[in-house]
Amino acid sequence: MLIILPPSETKAFGGDGDPLDLASLSFPSLHDNRQNIIDILRQYDVDEAMKVLKISEALRAEAEENSKLLTGPTMPALYRYTGVLYDALDAKTLSDKAWDQLAIGSALFGVVRPRDMIPFYRLSGGTKLYDATMKSRWGNSITKALEAEDDFIIDLRSGTYQALGRVKSAVTVRVENSEGKVISHFNKFHKGQLARAIAGKDLHSIEDIMDTPGFRFTEVNGTQLTMVV
Template sequence: MLIVLPPSETKAPGGDGPALDLGELAFPGLNSVRGNLVDELAALPVDEALGVLKISERLRGEAEANLMLRSSPTMPAIHRYTGVLFDALDAPTLPTAALSRLAVGSALFGVVRATDPIPRYRLSGGTRLPDAPTLKSRWGELITEALAAEDFVVDLRSGAYQQLGQVPGALTVRVEREGKMVSHFNKQYKGELARVLALAEEPACGIDDVAEIARAAGMTVERDSGFQLTLVV
């Protein structure tokens, strides 16, 4: 089982790992696109990057971080991403076996495993770099092929990142309250579910296993048609 999380716009600064080495990342079939994107971001002047990335002057530091993608320190991906979902996941308290079940979708790296060392960066799934095709077009079938090699995928990515590489047969999760989709706390509940699944004694091998593990943890889930579960909160 591989649980694929959505990335966060915010990234933890710093790190104590060596500079980015694409050869150290999982899913090596993604490295050609990874390398091109890294080089293009690093070459993009900061003033231009603010507009391309659709961020304000207040976030200039995030655009500046892209200039040093090849030289800045790295840290494990699961600690690089921050925010509500990652707070609920509480990765620092997870054992190695649980971390091995986690991955994160990424506009820049396609998908990385929890322990893959990555630098701080800024690039969203809907961003289009100057004079270049869309990210969806650039990734093509590469992310799909990488994840299709896994026995069973729980795809918790948001729509923009699922579009970068759909995974046929993957389980997706909808968060609902009183018959309506939850938006504000969606990430929190997905983080809690990811933690429960990562810590399960035996990895889930299918949708029924996921439902059983979630229910045993006190969660309310309903099986929808196809490969979707609804987490009722």
Template sequence: MLIVLPPSETKADGGDGAPLDLDRLSFPELNPVRHEIAEALLALDDATMREVLKISEKLGGEIAANRRLWTSPTMPAIRRYTGVLYDALDADTLDAAALSRLAVGSALFGIVRATDPIPRYRLSAGSKIPDPGTAKAPTMKARWGGGITAALKGVAPVEGPVVDLRSGAYLALGPQPGAITVRVESLREDGTRKVVSHFNKHYKGILARSLALTGHDLGPGTGIDEVADVAGTTGLTVEVTGRSSLTLVV
């Protein structure tokens, strides 16, 4: 099983790993696009980068971080990303087996595994970076084409189902037909339900942690019912609501 998380806009500083080396990242077939995006980003002057990435004056450190993309220290991706989902995931308490089941979608790197070493950076799925020397500014979706989808397609036959927790914008960069998606709903006192928005990431972090820590074999051939059953053994209420969709009821 591979659980694909959304990235976060907020990222931890520092790191003690060697500078970014694309050859050390998982899914090496994505490296040409990774390099192309990185170089297009670094070709921007500060004013254009601020405009393209919608960076306010007080967030000048984000520009500086991008400038040091190839030279700053790295840390495992699962520690680089921060925020509500990652707080709930509590990756520092996960063992190696659990970490091996986690990956993160990314505008810059496409998809990386939890332990892949990456630097701090600023780039989102909605960004449009001009190509150096041209007036064209392709969307991230156009830049990635079918690359992320193809990379994920090779996972299930080897590792089992893909549980895709990416948000809409990052799903669009590389949709994976057949991947298990999750909707979070809260149960009201009158028995009706409503979609959870504000705490959506928190509950997805809890679900990701529960699935990553499972001792059950969720390898090739595992169906969505088995994934739901395993989540249920951890105390979560998870319903199968479609051929490849689950609903987490909170």
């Protein structure tokens, strides 16, 4: 089983790992795409980067970090990403088996494993680099990399990141309230809780997910699962 988590805009600064070694990252077929995107990001000066990334002066330090992608410190990807979903996941308390069953989508790296050592970066799935969308820059490489995994895939990425590399056979999850309205604000929190509940388990089908204690699922539409909260 492979659970693909969405990335987060918020990330932990710093780290105590050596600078990025692209060759050491999981899903090595994505190496060239990763290198090309890094090369482009490093071409922007900070002021240009802020415009491209559409961030305010308050986040200037995040744009500055993109100039250090190959020289800055790294940390495990699962600790690099922060925010609501990752708080609910509580990675430090997960088993080794749970870590082994996780992956994280990324505009910069495509998809990484939790133990991959990555630097701080700022790049969103909706960003355009020199007028080329991230979807066009990744092409079908993420899809191919994931389809090569011989696993039952549960894709918890948002629509923006699923679009960078869809896997037709993957189970996707949407979160609704009891009135059938899609949850937006706490969507990531509930997905983080679900990921925590199933990571480390041996699930092989959408029915196995629906049997997860403490969760309520009301319908299956092909490979899409609806979680009611």
